[in-house]
Amino acid sequence: MPDASGKAQIAIVGTGGIAGAHLQGYRKLLDAGYDSFEIVALCDKFEDRRAAFAKTVSDMFGWTPPQYASVEEMVEKATLDGADICTPHAFHHTTVIPCLEAGLPVMVEKPCGITIKASDLIIEAAKRAGKFVAVAEQVRRGIKARTMRWALCEKKMIGDIRFFLVEGYSNWDFCSDAYKNAYAWQWRLLKLLTGGGMIFDAGAHFADMIRHMFGDVDEVSCALRTFQRPILDSPELGPQPMDVEDTWMSCLRFASGLVGQWSWSFSAPGEGVAAQLFYGSEGSARDRGGWMHPFQQGGDIVFADGTTKPYEDIEKEYKAQLDPAEAARLFPHGVEEDVALECWDFVDSILSQRAPEIDAETTKRAKAICLAMYESDMAGAPVRVQDVYSGKISAYQDPINEYWKIG
Ligand SMILES: NC(=O)c1ccc[n+]([C@@H]2O[C@H](COP(=O)([O-])OP(=O)(O)OC[C@H]3O[C@@H](n4cnc5c(N)ncnc54)[C@H](O)[C@@H]3O)[C@@H](O)[C@H]2O)c1
Structure with missing residues (x-):
């Protein structure tokens, strides 16, 4: 104490x-x-x-x-x-x-x-x-994410959630010195140091938030690609080629029946795409962010009849119905x-x-979604998230555990 x-x-x-x-x-x-x-x-x-x-x-x-x-x-x-x-x-x-x-x-x-x-x-x-x-x-703790979770999952503003698509395609030059010379990227682009690419890094936020909103993911199916292979001279491993994904295409099936597509590439020359859309029986919600942090920047709703509700109005409604004690607990000071x-x-x-509020056990469930994506790519087949969570499937992770003598 x-x-x-x-x-x-x-x-x-x-x-x-x-x-x-x-x-x-x-x-x-x-x-x-x-x-x-x-x-x-x-x-x-x-x-x-x-x-x-x-x-x-x-x-x-x-x-x-x-x-x-x-x-x-x-x-x-x-x-x-x-x-x-x-x-x-x-x-x-x-x-x-x-x-x-x-x-x-x-x-x-x-x-x-x-x-x-x-x-x-x-x-x-x-x-x-x-x-x-x-x-x-x-x-999930910020005002905007809490507002959008309330709007979609408690207030059900767009009805029953049917499916989502979360896609981002852009072209990052991992071979440039800005990446090769930065410690933060030297470890981030090597599997033994990072565990996985952006699915496991920023994607950890995505997995936590979609699980917080929609419950457990039952099964994932995923294909990964690594198009860029710069040599990274990390202090811990010495010169090694980048060996984590820069591209993935995946489909997530939730226990609830919800289905979602989560696909991304950092090696997509030409036209960029940034779309994070959640569809319900009565409309859609578009994430304002564009990165892998669902609703961190809020979101806007389009209803089936074409009318709209901007984030600012949704936040006003959220705050108006919040019990003062709950508001003080969620947003202290x-x-x-x-x-x-x-x-x-x-x-x-x-x-x-x-x-x-969020402990190691909770995030283990979220990270199992991310790791199931790697295990699915390695198996060339859909993988049940529970099998990754329980340790039954670990072929992708085994070399990391062996290298660092984990377990
Ligand atoms: N929550 C977020 O939005 C967010 C954003 C970025 C990073 N992260 C997470 O934060 C963590 C660090 O990422 P970062 O971007 O700050 O990395 P970084 O490379 O900028 O910083 C990591 C620091 O840890 C130090 N370090 C390495 N091994 C150490 C050891 N054994 N003992 C003491 N220090 C050691 C390094 O010298 C470095 O200064 C990762 O888990 C990453 O996923 C979270």
């Missing part, structure tokens, strides 16, 4: 891109009047990265936390109440588990482990330690931005000794 100050003492581990977004989230909480935490330690295996991040913390918060080169050193030397973990996928379990074993509750970035077995290691370590593992899955809300949930879970 926190010291006499009553403020949760938080460490940030993995001081890269998303850790910066978390920092902005913590700052938003302070600005909204919630000051029940302090960022008191930073950990990154690269000295220049942790030093640069310490300077950012100093600029934003007015103090410079001590910095550590490993979680093992950090938990030995620092007095902490929780660790906010933002490392690459291959290092989720290796950074989360030592923190749990040191008695710290953890928030880890999605997808919470590089494979199903890595998730299981994390979940088992949390049980042994009696500490929670929250997952930094922000999309008036905060509506999703990353700030996940940071609040983490701190408040520590201080209130309650379970976080």
